[in-house]
Every structure is written in structure tokens, then in C-alpha cells.
Amino acid sequence: MFEVADALATVLSHSRPLEAEVAALSVAALGQVLAADITADADSPPFAKSLRDGYAVRSADCASAGAELTVVEEVPAGKVPLKSVGTGEAARIFTGAPIPDGADAVVMQEHTEKLGGGRVRIVDAGVKSRQWVYAQGAEMRAGAVVLAKGTPITPAACGVLASVGQTAVPAFPFPRVGVIVTGDEIVEAGTKPRPGQIRNSNGPMLTALTARGGGRPRYLGIARDDRAVTESLIREGLDVSDVVVIAGGMSVGDHDFVPEVLKELGVVIRFRQIRMKPGKPILFGTTEKGTLVFGLPGNPVSAFVGFELFVRPALRILGGHAEAGPRTIRLPLADGLAESTDRPTYRPAKLEPHATGWGVRPLTTTGSPDLVSTQRADALLVLPAGNTRADAGTLADVVLL
Numbered sequence: 001m002f003e004v005a006d007a008l009a010t011v012l013s014h015s016r017p018l019e020a021e022v023a024a025l026s027v028a029a030l031g032q033v034l035a036a037d038i039t040a041d042a043d044s045p046p047f048a049k050s051l052r053d054g055y056a057v058r059s060a061d062c063a064s065a066g067a068e069l070t071v072v073e074e075v076p077a078g079k080v081p082l083k084s085v086g087t088g089e090a091a092r093i094f095t096g097a098p099i100p101d102g103a104d105a106v107v108m109q110e111h112t113e114k115l116g117g118g119r120v121r122i123v124d125a126g127v128k129s130r131q132w133v134y135a136q137g138a139e140m141r142a143g144a145v146v147l148a149k150g151t152p153i154t155p156a157a158c159g160v161l162a163s164v165g166q167t168a169v170p171a172f173p174f175p176r177v178g179v180i181v182t183g184d185e186i187v188e189a190g191t192k193p194r195p196g197q198i199r200n201s202n203g204p205m206l207t208a209l210t211a212r213g214g215g216r217p218r219y220l221g222i223a224r225d226d227r228a229v230t231e232s233l234i235r236e237g238l239d240v241s242d243v244v245v246i247a248g249g250m251s252v253g254d255h256d257f258v259p260e261v262l263k264e265l266g267v268v269i270r271f272r273q274i275r276m277k278p279g280k281p282i283l284f285g286t287t288e289k290g291t292l293v294f295g296l297p298g299n300p301v302s303a304f305v306g307f308e309l310f311v312r313p314a315l316r317i318l319g320g321h322a323e324a325g326p327r328t329i330r331l332p333l334a335d336g337l338a339e340s341t342d343r344p345t346y347r348p349a350k351l352e353p354h355a356t357g358w359g360v361r362p363l364t365t366t367g368s369p370d371l372v373s374t375q376r377a378d379a380l381l382v383l384p385a386g387n388t389r390a391d392a393g394t395l396a397d398v399v400l401l
């Protein structure tokens with residue numbers, strides 16, 4: 001039986017970034033990772049620009065309050081100043097407009113008084129050189145790397161890419177994830193279960209976890225407890241995916257033959273059990289061409305926890321992220337806790353406001369099938385094996401989802 005850390009290290013040692021593609025920049029690329037450095041094609045801003053509506057002035061003219069200046073022209077955003085600002089002069093200027101030659105500062109219009117005859121009084125004293133001026137190249141210099149390879153395409157990065165004129169960029173693709181569930185008792189959501197049957201919650205949950213975790217899910221269906229059907233579905237999964245996730249049939253029951261089928265299909269099984277709760281029967285294997293195969297327990301909460309701890313980190317590496325996760329932080333317990341467990345335990349939990357910032361509260365649950373409580377989770381509280389007796393406020397390890 002593997003320890004959690006060894007299991008994760010094994011998964012990551014078989015995970016490599018996928019071959020880069022060219023991604024057109026639309027919301028569909030959100031979350032992909034850049035596969036090349038992106039450089040600025042020009043300075044940004046391309047010219048020194050005003051950060052305020054007001055007057056462009058020479059700061060030396062406005063050392064004391066009450067300076068009266070002649071307004072030589074008006075410069076709206078999108079226009080180029082035609083005149084330079086000389087001693088005793090100012091230009092009416094608007095946010096985003098280029099600073100005219102000669103001026104070195106902008107005074108906000110709230111700090112001025114319009115006089116007759118094209119004159120303006122500067123009410124402020126001590127106007128500083130460069131105030132409300134955004135210098136040419138302050139954000140980026142032409143030729144500089146603005147987004148390094150490995151940077152995730154976030155909403156702000158989309159804005160940066162547009163500002164350097166990019167419409168398509170080299171990026172790592174979202175890994176293709178085939179999702180298969182097993183079990184004779186499972187029927188799809190649109191069907192009314194007959195006695196002994198239950199609806200398939202793992203399929204929709206795992207495709208959604210895949211999408212949230214940076215993978216492109218493809219739901220392949222239910223493998224009935226029949227060897228031939230299971231084999232053909234898994235074969236299809238291996239053909240079309242970078243990662244295959246199979247839920248159920250991992251345990252030791254007479255119908256749990258998924259591991260045997262995997263071996264027949266050439267999957268090298270790297271581990272079959274992890275010392276953790278829930279989710280002991282978690283399998284991981286690899287094929288010769290590098291496809292990763294995860295077998296998760298049929299119990300939905302166990303499948304959820306197993307996905308977050310092992311599948312999601314693999315998807316991140318395949319998708320080009322530098323950090324695999326899962327991210328673990330230490331947070332105070334919202335309540336006291338007294339629990340014994342024979343294996344390290346990952347309890348679905350909720351973050352909540354706490355005296356010192358954020359705290360964590362495990363969700364009340366009826367056990368590994370209980371998705372109704374788990375759907376509220378935004379974290380997993382980690383309890384070490386053995387007896388845990390802790391007061392409210394004690395720091396505990398928390399995996400962020």
C-alpha cells in the first residue's frame with residue numbers, strides 16, 4: 001500500500017506536458033498555459049499619457065499656488081498635441097491623451113479655475129514633475145518578455161496578450177480525459193432506477209471535476225459488469241485520451257475486474273492502494289505511449305477526493321502548469337475535534353470567516369456515498385492517522401479545492 005505522498009510522486013513522475021498547439025485567443029483558451037515567451041511589440045504606453053482630466057503644465061510654473069497660465073490647445077484622447085507647452089502656458093488635456101512637449105505634469109481639473117480669455121488658474125501649490133503622467137514604456141518596453149512560458153492564460157493575461165497584438169499563441173492543450181463508470185446497478189440520470197439500481201452520479205461529477213481541473217472531458221459511458229463491454233470501453237478511452245479515469249470496480253469483489261482488463265490492454269499498474277481515507281482502492285497505471293490511467297473507487301466521495309488529490313495534479317502537469325498542487329495550507333479549526341482514524345483522512349470541509357482571517361470546518365457527512373454534504377466542500381481537512389484531539393483554533397492542514 002502506497003503513502004499519499006509516494007502515490008502523488010509516482011503519478012507526477014509519469015506526467016509530462018503535452019505537445020504545444022496554437023491556441024486562438026478567445027474565452028475557450030482561458031486556463032491554458034503559454035508554451036512560449038511572449039514579448040512586447042512596442043512600448044506601452046506608446047507615448048507618455050495623462051492619467052487625469054485637467055491641464056498639462058510645466059511644474060516649474062506652478063511652484064506656488066495661484067499660477068495663471070494661457071491654454072494653448074485642447075488634447076483629447078486619440079489626438080496628437082500640435083503645440084508644445086512653453087513657460088506660462090498649459091494645454092487642456094483628458095485622461096489617456098498624449099502629454100504635449102514641454103509639459104511635465106498634469107493638474108486635475110478639480111484643482112483649477114477657468115478664467116476668461118483662454119486662461120486658467122492653478123489652485124494647487126507645489127505641482128510635482130511627472131504627477132499624473134504615465135511615462136512611455138512604464139508598463140512594458142518594446143522587446144521585453146511580458147508573459148513568460150508557463151504563464152496561465154488568466155483574464156488579465158488575455159488583456160496583456162491583446163495589448164501586444166496577439167490573436168493566437170503557442171499554448172499547451174487541455175488534456176483529453178476519458179471518463180468511464182462501472183457497475184450493473186448504475187443507470188443514467190434520465191432513467192428511473194428499478195429496485196436495486198442507482199443513478200450515475202460519478203459520471204457527471206467526474207466530467208465536471210475534469211473541466212474544473214483544466215482537462216477536456218469526454219464521457220464514454222457505463223461499463224456494465226461484463227468483461228467484454230468493459231474492455232471495449234477502456235480500449236476506446238485509451239485510444240482517444242491523454243488520461244482515462246474509471247470509477248468503480250476497484251475493490252476486491254467478484255465483479256471488480258477492471259484491474260485485470262487494464263493489464264490485458266497493456267496498462268502497467270504502478271499502484272493499486274493508497275493508505276488514506278476515503279479512497280483506499282485507487283489505482284494508477286500507464287501505457288507505453290504515456291496515457292495515464294486512474295481507477296477511482298465507486299463511492300462518490302472517495303472518487304471526488306481521489307480525483308482532487310491525484311488526477312487534478314496530473315492534469316495540471318499535462319496542461320503545462322509549473323505547480324502541480326494540490327495546494328495545502330494551514331488554517332485554524334472552527335471547532336474542537338476529537339477523532340481516531342487508522343489511515344490519513346481527507347474530510348470534505350468548508351472554509352469560513354474566522355477571528356484571524358479564515359478557518360476550516362469539516363462537513364457533517366453520513367459517509368463515502370454522501371455527495372449532498374460534499375457538494376458544499378471547498379477544501380479537504382487532513383487528519384493524520386491515530387488520535388486527533390484538538391481545540392478550536394488549532395492549526396490544521398487543509399487542501400484547497
Ligand SMILES: Nc1nc2c(c(=O)[nH]1)N[C@H]1C(S)=C(S)[C@@H](COP(=O)(O)OP(=O)(O)OC[C@H]3O[C@@H](n4cnc5c(N)ncnc54)[C@H](O)[C@@H]3O)O[C@H]1N2
Nearest residue numbers: 181183199200201202203248249250251256297298299302
Ligand atoms: N471486502 C472489502 N470490501 C470493500 C473494500 C475492501 O477493501 N474490502 N473496500 C471498500 C472501499 S474503501 C470502497 S471505496 C469500495 C470501492 O469499491 P469499488 O471501487 O469496487 O466500487 P463499487 O463496488 O463499484 O461501488 C461502490 C459503491 O459506489 C456506488 N457507485 C458506483 N459507481 C457509481 C456511480 N457511477 N454513481 C453513483 N454511485 C456509484 C456503488 O453503487 C456502490 O454503492 O469498496 C468497499 N468494499
Ligand code: MOO
Nearest residue numbers: 278279280302368
Ligand atoms: O475508502 Mo472507501 O474509498 O471508504 O469509501
